[in-house]
Amino acid sequence: xxxxxxxxxxDRSAGKRFGKFALYAFLVVFAILQVFPLLWVFDYxxxxxxxxxxxELIKLPLVPVWHxxxxxxxxxxxxxxxxxxxxxxxxxxxxxTVVSFCLAYATTRMVWKLRTxxxxxxxxxxxxxxxxxxxxxxxxxxVFGLINTHVGLIIPYIAFTLSFNTLLFAGQLKTLPRxxxxxxxLDGARYPKILASxxxxxxxxxxxxxxxxxxxxxxxxxxxxNTYLSTDDLRTLPFxxxxxxxxxxxxxxxxFACMTLVALxxxxxxxxxxxxIMSGATAGAVKG
Amino acid sequence: xxRLFGNRTAIAFLVLPGVAIMVFALIVPxxxxxYFSLTDWAGFGAFNPVGAANYKEILTADPVFWRxxxxxxxxxxxxxxxxxxxxxALAALLAHISQKASQIFRSIFFVxxxxxxxxxxxxxxxxxxxxYGILNKLLRLAGLKSLAVSWLSNPHTALGSxxxxxxWQGFGWALLFYYTGLMTVPKEIEEAAVVDGASWPQTYxxxxxxxxxxxxxxxxxxxxxSSLKQMEMIYLSTDGGPGQLTQFIAVYLYQKAFVAxxxxxxxxxxxxxxxxxxxxxxxxxxxFRSEGEIQ
Numbered sequence: 058x059x060x061x062x063x064x065x066x067x068d069r070s071a072g073k074r075f076g077k078f079a080l081y082a083f084l085v086v087f088a089i090l091q092v093f094p095l096l097w098v099f100d101y102x103x104x105x106x107x108x109x110x111x112x113e114l115i116k117l118p119l120v121p122v123w124h125x126x127x128x129x130x131x132x133x134x135x136x137x138x139x140x141x142x143x144x145x146x147x148x149x150x151x152x153x154t155v156v157s158f159c160l161a162y163a164t165t166r167m168v169w170k171l172r173t174x175x176x177x178x179x180x181x182x183x184x185x186x187x188x189x190x191x192x193x194x195x196x197x198x199x200v201f202g203l204i205n206t207h208v209g210l211i212i213p214y215i216a217f218t219l220s221f222n223t224l225l226f227a228g229q230l231k232t233l234p235r236x237x238x239x240x241x242x243l244d245g246a247r248y249p250k251i252l253a254s255x256x257x258x259x260x261x262x263x264x265x266x267x268x269x270x271x272x273x274x275x276x277x278x279x280x281x282x283n284t285y286l287s288t289d290d291l292r293t294l295p296f297x298x299x300x301x302x303x304x305x306x307x308x309x310x311x312x313f314a315c316m317t318l319v320a321l322x323x324x325x326x327x328x329x330x331x332x333x334i335m336s337g338a339t340a341g342a343v344k345g
Numbered sequence: 346x347x348r349l350f351g352n353r354t355a356i357a358f359l360v361l362p363g364v365a366i367m368v369f370a371l372i373v374p375x376x377x378x379x380y381f382s383l384t385d386w387a388g389f390g391a392f393n394p395v396g397a398a399n400y401k402e403i404l405t406a407d408p409v410f411w412r413x414x415x416x417x418x419x420x421x422x423x424x425x426x427x428x429x430x431x432x433x434a435l436a437a438l439l440a441h442i443s444q445k446a447s448q449i450f451r452s453i454f455f456v457x458x459x460x461x462x463x464x465x466x467x468x469x470x471x472x473x474x475x476x477y478g479i480l481n482k483l484l485r486l487a488g489l490k491s492l493a494v495s496w497l498s499n500p501h502t503a504l505g506s507x508x509x510x511x512x513w514q515g516f517g518w519a520l521l522f523y524y525t526g527l528m529t530v531p532k533e534i535e536e537a538a539v540v541d542g543a544s545w546p547q548t549y550x551x552x553x554x555x556x557x558x559x560x561x562x563x564x565x566x567x568x569x570x571s572s573l574k575q576m577e578m579i580y581l582s583t584d585g586g587p588g589q590l591t592q593f594i595a596v597y598l599y600q601k602a603f604v605a606x607x608x609x610x611x612x613x614x615x616x617x618x619x620x621x622x623x624x625x626x627x628x629x630x631x632x633f634r635s636e637g638e639i640q
Binding site: 080081083084087088090091092094095097098109110114115156157159160162163164166167168169175178179181182183184185186187188189190191192193194196197212213215216217219223235238239242248273276277279280284294295298299309312313316319320323324326327331334335 | 349350351352353355356358359360362363364366367369370371373374375376377378381435438439442446450451452453454455456457459460461462463464467468469471472476477479482483486513516517521525570573574576577580581595598599602603608611612615616618619622623626
């Protein structure tokens with residue numbers, strides 16, 4: 058073999074390798090486009106505000122200013138809002154998961170006259186926009202003293218996640234054989250027990266997906282929290298960012314630190330549960 | 346086993362809590378909304394019934410309402426004809442590289458989708474900032490100083506910029522849907538086409554796209570609904586401005602009720618919004634169902 062055939066310039070494998078390189082380069086460009094804004098904000102969150110106004114395109118944080126985070130933590134009331142978000146989100150997620158599991162069970166596995174009608178009704182929650190309930194709920198919830206309370210936020214957070222969660226559970230429950238319940242029933246088990254110890258374990262993957270998806274949806278929710286909560290100390294995490302706009306409108310570095318802190322919890326959750334999030338996200342579109 | 350699967354007490358216990366919550370937080374409010382839409386209430390003080398006057402004004406004398414629907418249509422068009430094809434192409438590429446690499450890329454592309462709209466919107470508001478935003482710094486560096494405008498308040502660029510933010514966040518979703526859809530295409534179909542001598546464009550247009558029709562139509566239905574429902578990103582970036590150019594119906598009804606003190610009018614917008622949302626969803630679903638049957 059001579060040297061020439063060893064390093065051909067235009068043979069198929071070189072062309073293939075170039076194609077592969079181009080393909081990866083293309084994907085990397087898109088990947089950068091999707092995460093660059095986050096990196097940019099993080100970059101300037103550990104510098105002085107003045108650095109943002111410098112002439113250079115991007116200034117690297119050679120001397121990190123972590124102090125911005127201390128100020129964001131205190132003045133952004135991160136801890137207070139984090140606790141509030143946790144209260145509202147954890148309770149709404151747990152209730153929504155249990156209730157939608159029950160709805161999915163009754164509409165896929167049990168036999169009753171109004172079943173189709175009920176399933177259609179539950180589906181309404183995906184069609185009716187949240188925003189159309191903002192104005193009337195402001196009055197209607199006030200009748201029960203629910204405006205400006207966490208309960209007043211938990212209830213719509215449950216209501217608006219029921220439809221999607223029921224659909225997701227229904228997809229999984231449909232696939233289970235009916236003999237599951239029958240044998241448990243013949244063993245003398247009653248409904249609560251059948252659901253909790255026979256059906257739920259078999260639907261475990263769907264349960265994890267529903268928990269994580271509902272958590273993200275409610276954790277990131279802004280407009281209902283913005284509308285129903287007026288007392289500063291009751292507000293949820295996204296408000297840290299809003300707070301800074303008014304009070305520290307020119308202190309961008311602290312604002313950026315605050316944005317990074319608010320972005321962190323969903324990112325951490327996503328890091329651990331991305332598989333569940335991705336399988337759940339597509340359940341509606343691909344199966345439905 | 347009728348006693349088991351037809352147990353009425355069990356059914357009632359399973360169904361009633363969920364239905365009750367939905368009636369309380371979704372159905373009754375819409376009833377209230379309809380009631381207030383027939384009044385001239387400001388949100389405080391006394392009010393009078395005005396019949397269908399609010400509806401009449403919206404439909405015949407309110408250009409902002411129509412503008413907000415047109416904006417939703419523009420967003421739909423950009424999503425369906427630009428974002429979706431790009432996402433589909435990228436999903437197809439990801440389907441042809443190693444599982445491991447594809448998994449890493451998919452995870453990165455989906456990052457914006459898990460973040461709060463407040464974070465996303467404020468990220469871009471800062472990037473679009475005319476003084477310190479990196480976009481204008483880049484343009485000035487490239488000698489395109491005339492293009493370095495105030496993106497979110499310039500009438501020529503505001504709508505485009507807002508749409509960009511929405512499309513950017515939605516990209517991960519579109520990609521994920523199409524990737525999952527492509528994974529359901531049986532390998533044998535694709536291989537058989539290649540064996541029969543089909544080129545890859547032929548394989549895609551004749552074999553894979555038709556097979557993916559149900560997924561594509563589901564994604565389009567989702568895009569149509571979500572384009573209509575856009576609110577938070579606009580509210581937090583342009584708030585409908587400049588001069589109502591980036592107005593969307595959900596932002597508009599919010600401003601009418603809580604800023605302009607036209608609570609009755611805002612509720613009429615709200616009811617029309619429900620009608621439009623439900624109407625378009627049914628229409629689009631019908632459309633795809635009948636077309637699916639032809640296929």
